[in-house]
Amino acid sequence: MNANEVRMKATLAKTASTVLNRLDTVQKNEALRLMAQALRSEQDLILTANLEDLERGRQQGTAPSLLDRLALTPERIEAMAEGLEQIIELPDPIGDTLEAIDRPNGLTIDKIRVPLGVIGIIYEARPNVTVDAAGLCLKTGNAVVLRGGSSAISSNRQIIEVLHRALATSSIPVDALQIIEDPNRSSVDEMLKLKGLLDVIIPRGGKSLIQNVVENAKVPVIETGAGVCHTYIDASADPVMAANISINAKVQRPSVCNAMETLIIHSDFATRHLTQLAEQFKESNVELRGCAETLALIPSATQATEDDYYTEYNDYILNMKIVHSLQEALDHIAKYGTQHSECIVTEDQDQAAIFIREVDAAAVYHNASTRFTDGFEFGFGAEIGISTQKLHARGPMGLPALTSTKYRVYGNGQIRR
Amino acid sequence: MNANEVRMKATLAKTASTVLNRLDTVQKNEALRLMAQALRSEQDLILTANLEDLERGRQQGTAPSLLDRLALTPERIEAMAEGLEQIIELPDPIGDTLEAIDRPNGLTIDKIRVPLGVIGIIYEARPNVTVDAAGLCLKTGNAVVLRGGSSAISSNRQIIEVLHRALATSSIPVDALQIIEDPNRSSVDEMLKLKGLLDVIIPRGGKSLIQNVVENAKVPVIETGAGVCHTYIDASADPVMAANISINAKVQRPSVCNAMETLIIHSDFATRHLTQLAEQFKESNVELRGCAETLALIPSATQATEDDYYTEYNDYILNMKIVHSLQEALDHIAKYGTQHSECIVTEDQDQAAIFIREVDAAAVYHNASTRFTDGFEFGFGAEIGISTQKLHARGPMGLPALTSTKYRVYGNGQIRR
Missing domain, CATH: 3.40.309.10 (Aldehyde Dehydrogenase; Chain A, domain 2)
Known part of the structure; x- marks a missing residue:
């Protein structure tokens, strides 16, 4: 059942990613604006769901510091909405030309930024990551499969429901934003295997979470976080x-x-x-x-x-x-x-x-x-995490870290001799 | 024993990489020039070793087309030397500034290209890859651990001996260039586990080689090759x-x-x-x-x-x-x-x-x-392979694909509020 949920949602996200790939910056920003609006107008639903998480946490004896990280308030929901509005203001890297090459044989080649496709994000307690990661991935034309911590499951589910209602009135397909609801570890293990459906997995959390992802993923990983x-x-x-x-x-x-x-x-x-x-x-x-x-x-x-x-x-x-x-x-x-x-x-x-x-x-x-060492402090305006690996992205990752590239080659009949 | 050879050589390469990291372009180019010279002056040794590989191949019933790929001639050795000289002519990406940021708090930040560290390359028959990969990695300040196919083992070993003698008279430590001599598959498996010693593995070869590397590596991989x-x-x-x-x-x-x-x-x-x-x-x-x-x-x-x-x-x-x-x-x-x-x-x-x-x-x-789709045809002057993955590098990979980045932050006492 878990494997089914994970694979099914990743497949829906992949299909949606081809639609996202076609959207322009205005369309993506409009969707983010609707998402911010929905968080504000439906904040009561989110706060109610958050109370369930907090109550369950208290019953399970969760430490007060963790409960504090989990707790939502109208101010924290407002901060999430403002976070989305900040992402709207950031330049859209998609379509940027990184190289332009004119070859002696008349071929014209350029290298442009394109979305990665489908990004998997595995994270822990704080529900604001749900909104933040969704906003950053969608802004860069990527579909996203989120897998939050079990302690925030009610909050996350409700946040996604609210964001889905916003997306339904936008150009971005609802399926571009997926959350895995299965609270068991097996759903993480399943995500790590989805080569061909997920283009990258970014773990955000403690050392054991990151280590599990790095060691077991068949999907490429951007390693974040651990800092001695x-x-x-x-x-x-x-x-x-x-x-x-x-x-x-x-x-x-x-x-x-x-x-x-x-x-x-x-x-x-x-x-x-x-x-x-x-x-x-x-x-x-x-x-x-x-x-x-x-x-x-x-x-x-x-x-x-x-x-x-x-x-x-x-x-x-x-x-x-x-x-x-x-x-x-x-x-x-x-x-x-x-x-x-x-x-x-x-x-x-x-x-x-x-x-x-x-x-x-x-x-x-x-x-x-x-x-x-922080995306905001470096002036990137947002951050999906801090990469501690050497490939693809290193240090605070802004929007360009969520992109790949494509060479476009234009000819008029050139063949290789 | 295999595990020991692989781990020991990777460790030596890692130590050497810190020396390589300090060298300037002139020093690296001089080493490449000495390598090219040595290939020419010691070509007879290499041709003799190649005859061993060819003879063993014939005894084992290797297909003529594969024997042709394996065969070295004075012309092919000259082409290897010229390949190194072409790499000398390429601009050195190390130290290039990719971003420069002045922050309102007075921090000055830049992002520069640095070597990846130690690159593992796993490849099949053609001995010219040995020279080519060594040249590209050393030019970009990386140490390299090569693992060629068993059919070319005598040629590869002799080529590395020749190149080592050249490096011994250069600024590049001999240990920066390693070749795994163990012909068994277990030496590949061991390489795939060397997280912390190897910074990336690049497989070059057929589908099954690449699939094995991608599926089993704990070290980050740049996937190359398969083209339908x-x-x-x-x-x-x-x-x-x-x-x-x-x-x-x-x-x-x-x-x-x-x-x-x-x-x-x-x-x-x-x-x-x-x-x-x-x-x-x-x-x-x-x-x-x-x-x-x-x-x-x-x-x-x-x-x-x-x-x-x-x-x-x-x-x-x-x-x-x-x-x-x-x-x-x-x-x-x-x-x-x-x-x-x-x-x-x-x-x-x-x-x-x-x-x-x-x-x-x-x-x-x-x-x-x-x-x-080729590094030379795109005007890069050289190519370490063609990446078919979306992270880090996509398409023909020139020298910049063999680099990582580092943020340098200069202050005068700034602290975070």
Whole structure:
């Protein structure tokens, strides 16, 4: 039954994608406008459905922080509608010419952006992802098959019903937006097999979700998320800037992937400033773990284990590691990092240049918080996620990441000799 | 033992890739020049090793056409050396700036091309791929792990020895170029698992090779090759042009992926011209298979089965299908095509525009042979393969397809509010 639901909905989405492929920007934007309008006018239905999810969550003993992420309010629904309106304002990448080639034999070739086709998105609790992902995929002419977390199933189902009513009055076929309702893990497994129906799967969520998708998908995947991010404070760093940047990277929002997990400190800096910096972290309620040299300077810290250095805490916990050279910092990052966002704080331009060149990551920073790795902060206006892979898209993904390309070749009878 | 060889060599390649990442274009080109020189000066060693492969092939009863592909001559070795020299002439994409963003908060962000890291290439008989792939990967600052076919193992091993001696006198570490010598299938299986060591695997070869890689790889894959390409002759097509293009697409080189496998003909055109066109195909020794309507016009053709329409013959065999509308042609291509190269021959610009827009393929043609889907023919100067997937690269892949990107973010103390 699960397999049937998943395959059937993906097939409907694929058929709808050929219609979507023909729509122009005005038609797609009009559909997004109707979707935003419907969210506002039918918000009571969505709030009621959300109460079911919250009630079920409370009965199952869900943690209050997770319930908070799940909870919808009129303000949060308004934010979803505004999110769609922001997507309307973004330039439509479809049809953009990326290359134009005139060949000596008279062939005219161009390379244009086209939709990927059908995008599968597998995500966790927050129902706003449902609206956000739908808007980004439809704007780029893609059909989408959503598979949200079971804890938000009533909210997601109701949101999709509302959006479907909006699409029914638009040029976009209702079938272009699908949600898998089966709450069992088997529906995820089924999605991962749908090569030929889904053109890409984007997992958005925790480490185990992403790992399952990456390891088991037959469909191409854009890997997102996992961030064991480092800040390296070089010997020559300005101590005030180093404190500002590293504290911001840790505590401004610890639960997200671009937050810092490990602070690497050059021993020259550590000797002079680490005691005071550690005090500032403690004032921000950050638990400190460190290497032996760290503990010698900060006796209140606990010993960091090998595992700790690999861990994305997403919490008020920080690993510290004292090094004696830039190379040692680079080696630590290469070993424990997830190629997400890495920062050097230094006044030495040469050290900065080496760090920027040598660190293999989606985003490499000199003298700024890693928290800026974000589609909005980079000026893209929206973001489908942050890719931590090297193929297709790397770093914050705006609308172009949801496109493929096509070569168009125009001739007047050319044949190959 | 196999697993050890594969993992060990991939690890050495990964370490070498960090050195390669630092080299400039001049250093990389100098290494390629030394490689070309070594192929010429040590060609006798390579020819002797090739004789071993040929002798073993003959003993094993290998088909003469395969032995011909395997055979090296001084001319073919010279062509390999010249191929490297052509790669030297190509612009180096590494370091190219793809985006430059100035943010209101003073952050300066750019997005530059960087090497992918380590590229795995799994391929079949022809030893020239060994040189070609090595050159393209090293030029783009990537280390490479090659796994050639067992039939060419002596030639490949000797070629790599020669290239290693050249690299030893260059800035590129010898370890950046690895070849897996284990002839067993298990060494391929092992490569497919090396997530974290290999950044991408590119299979080059027949359908079963590619399918095995795509279905079993944990490492990201760029799918290449399989081409069930169609030419659609519209009602309004110029009959001479239609014949020239379709015959060229079939017989100019039937063994390659961009050759035509199925000719779709509008019934209006078929009634007037198909008998004569079929004669021309027969004169070119093409066996004709067709639908019932085809057989009514060309009784000498045999019935095409459902399987035939899915088959990449790579041979002097052609499927024919008569349709009564453009839509029927589009539906046939969507069902049986492999999204490689598809062509419409028509004098009707409206029909051409619909075909170009609706067909979902890497390259879509109006009035030119599908045989032009090729990196050299598109003017890229070289080609690592033709991608038939939608992510990362689609169609003929030049040097930029062997790169990833990195965001560099420069600040002066910016933190996120």
